[in-house]
Amino acid sequence: MQKEVGIIGAGISGLLACKYIKAKGFNPIVFETKHNIGGLWTKTLESTQLQTPKQFFQFSDFPWPSYVTTHFPTQQDVLDYITAYANHFDLLKYIKFNTKVQGIEYQGDVNSYGKWTLSVKNNDNNSTQVYTVDFVILCIGRFSDVPNIPEFPINRGPEVFGGKVIHSMDYALLNAQSATELVKGKQVTIVGFQKSALEVAMECSTLNGTKYPCRVLYKTKHWNIPDFLPWGIPLAYFYLNRFSELMVHKPNQTFFLCLIAILLTPLRWAFSKFVESYIKRKLKLKKFGMVPECSFHQDISSCTVALVPEKFYDKVEEGSIILKKAPRFCFCKDGILIDEEEEEEASSLNTDLVILATGFRGDKKLKDIFVSSTFQNLIYGSSNEIVPLYRDCIHPHIPQLAVIGYSESFTNLFTSEMKSRWVAELLDGTFQLPNIKEMVKDVKEWDEYMKKYSRQNYRKSCIAVLHIWYNDQLCKDMGWNPKRKNGFFAELFEPYGPLDYSS
Numbered sequence: 464m465q466k467e468v469g470i471i472g473a474g475i476s477g478l479l480a481c482k483y484i485k486a487k488g489f490n491p492i493v494f495e496t497k498h499n500i501g502g503l504w505t506k507t508l509e510s511t512q513l514q515t516p517k518q519f520f521q522f523s524d525f526p527w528p529s530y531v532t533t534h535f536p537t538q539q540d541v542l543d544y545i546t547a548y549a550n551h552f553d554l555l556k557y558i559k560f561n562t563k564v565q566g567i568e569y570q571g572d573v574n575s576y577g578k579w580t581l582s583v584k585n586n587d588n589n590s591t592q593v594y595t596v597d598f599v600i601l602c603i604g605r606f607s608d609v610p611n612i613p614e615f616p617i618n619r620g621p622e623v624f625g626g627k628v629i630h631s632m633d634y635a636l637l638n639a640q641s642a643t644e645l646v647k648g649k650q651v652t653i654v655g656f657q658k659s660a661l662e663v664a665m666e667c668s669t670l671n672g673t674k675y676p677c678r679v680l681y682k683t684k685h686w687n688i689p690d691f692l693p694w695g696i697p698l699a700y701f702y703l704n705r706f707s708e709l710m711v712h713k714p715n716q717t718f719f720l721c722l723i724a725i726l727l728t729p730l731r732w733a734f735s736k737f738v739e740s741y742i743k744r745k746l747k748l749k750k751f752g753m754v755p756e757c758s759f760h761q762d763i764s765s766c767t768v769a770l771v772p773e774k775f776y777d778k779v780e781e782g783s784i785i786l787k788k789a790p791r792f793c794f795c796k797d798g799i800l801i802d803e804e805e806e807e808e809a810s811s812l813n814t815d816l817v818i819l820a821t822g823f824r825g826d827k828k829l830k831d832i833f834v835s836s837t838f839q840n841l842i843y844g845s846s847n848e849i850v851p852l853y854r855d856c857i858h859p860h861i862p863q864l865a866v867i868g869y870s871e872s873f874t875n876l877f878t879s880e881m882k883s884r885w886v887a888e889l890l891d892g893t894f895q896l897p898n899i900k901e902m903v904k905d906v907k908e909w910d911e912y913m914k915k916y917s918r919q920n921y922r923k924s925c926i927a928v929l930h931i932w933y934n935d936q937l938c939k940d941m942g943w944n945p946k947r948k949n950g951f952f953a954e955l956f957e958p959y960g961p962l963d964y965s966s
């Protein structure tokens with residue numbers, strides 16, 4: 464009998480998993496709580512564009528249509544592209560729309576072959592149905608649904624504030640008219656300094672100008688980039704080729720690779736400084752007091768680099784956006800209290816509306832889908848360690864289950880596609896997983912790698928600067944040749960992207 468594979472989510476990761484699973488002759492059933500495909504791309508801010516140049520954010524066997532000429536397509540372009548992909552590979556018939564998986568439970572002994580039961584709510588009629596499958600692939604996304612809300616002291620949270628507090632994900636759900644009504648003529652404070660924060664700040668400042676400047680509170684300055692061409696050279700040549708990966712210590716590395724990484728440390732530093740000098744000059748960061756303390760290398764290794772919207776710093780210069788450091792903040796009746804680093808007294812900011820662009824809790828979302836507290840604790844792991852996934856995909860102690868779309872990279876579509884192919888080959892018996900002890904050891908090595916380069920952001924599981932190395936491991940497992948370029952110099956210096964793995 465063919466294996467039934469339950470895929471939860473019909474965003475990019477779920478569609479990819481479905482495509483590769485069905486190609487191996489399995490029966491995929493995709494559960495999607497929304498009425499459409501595309502996941503978070505179905506509703507973003509109107510101004511959202513792709514952050515990654517499109518050549519790196521494309522399906523390996525389905526390039527962008529030629530009429531999309533820009534490097535950074537709009538949200539609608541991305542959604543159309545995803546839809547065309549799903550239609551081309553005839554994926555829609557496998558998707559059960561408006562079905563929310565409320566919980567998954569393993570039936571059987573974890574050491575022998577069991578099945579998963581999925582409790583699925585039909586959003587149309589509120590009925591619940593139980594499905595039994597052989598394997599589960601969690602593609603539930605990590606940038607939606609469960610917001611990361613900062614913790615506040617008692618009586619110092621949003622409940623004491625007289626104004627309104629929303630998370631950026633709720634702001635993104637508003638249509639243009641409702642968003643305008645919410646923001647226009649108000650003193651708005653945005654918390655955060657990543658992609659969503661920058662985009663929301665642009666919208667608010669465009670609506671309110673200098674009369675009601677929009678304040679952006681940030682904890683840490685980041686090397687957000689104006690473009691991908693530092694001093695005219697594509698960034699990919701510094702961080703997305705094999706040569707750049709030689710400069711980084713790797714999990715499970717050999718003595719030889721370790722030695723090379725040590726010898727190339729000055730070059731890694733020089734590359735980072737080169738890019739930093741460009742960003743500093745182009746965005747006039749010194750003038751605005753926005754030069755980050757960390758290196759560009761640390762930021763890109765932590766996936767904390769966002770593309771700065773065009774004219775963002777022009778708005779800072781004209782005064783319609785005010786940037787303010789706030790290592791800690793809390794609420795009072797009229798606004799926000801900020802703990803100043805140098806001063807004893809907290810300073811206060813009167814405000815009408817606070818938009819928390821403080822990210823998401825993808826780890827909690829993963830945890831909550833399990834019914835059993837044992838599995839919940841296993842998948843969450845310890846907050847002092849990375850989410851423990853072998854190959855960023857399989858929990859060593861949770862049988863017959865894979866996670867796709869949790870770890871981050873420079874291009875998440877590319878990462879999800881590689882993982883989907885790997886999981887399909889695993890299910891097809893092309894290779895076997897190592898034993899639990901070896902998988903745990905491998906996860907530990909990745910944990911050390913993440914902590915070394917991503918520092919406090921290790922839970923993001925960012926594989927950006929080791930993407931080729933990571934793909935190499937998957938290729939070796941699947942019996943593919945990891946070297947995909949023609950010739951020694953191309954292999955060493957040419958950036959790697961999805962099309963390198965098209966066959």
Ligand SMILES: Cc1cc2nc3c(=O)[nH]c(=O)nc-3n(C[C@H](O)[C@H](O)[C@H](O)COP(=O)(O)OP(=O)(O)OC[C@H]3O[C@@H](n4cnc5c(N)ncnc54)[C@H](O)[C@@H]3O)c2cc1C
Pocket residue numbers: 471472473474475476477494495496497501502503504507511512513514515520562563564565602603604605606607832867868869872873874875876879
């Ligand atoms: C504004 C924004 C811009 C981005 N830009 C880029 C970019 O430029 N480059 C890049 O590489 N990455 C970018 N990302 C990251 C983005 O996560 C990936 O591009 C990709 O879309 C993630 O796809 P996914 O399928 O893993 O997750 P999602 O798109 O979040 O899809 C998950 C799906 O699972 C469904 N689901 C969740 N729980 C359940 C459940 N219990 N039952 C049934 N269905 C469920 C959801 O409804 C959703 O449809 C961006 C993220 C955001 C928020």
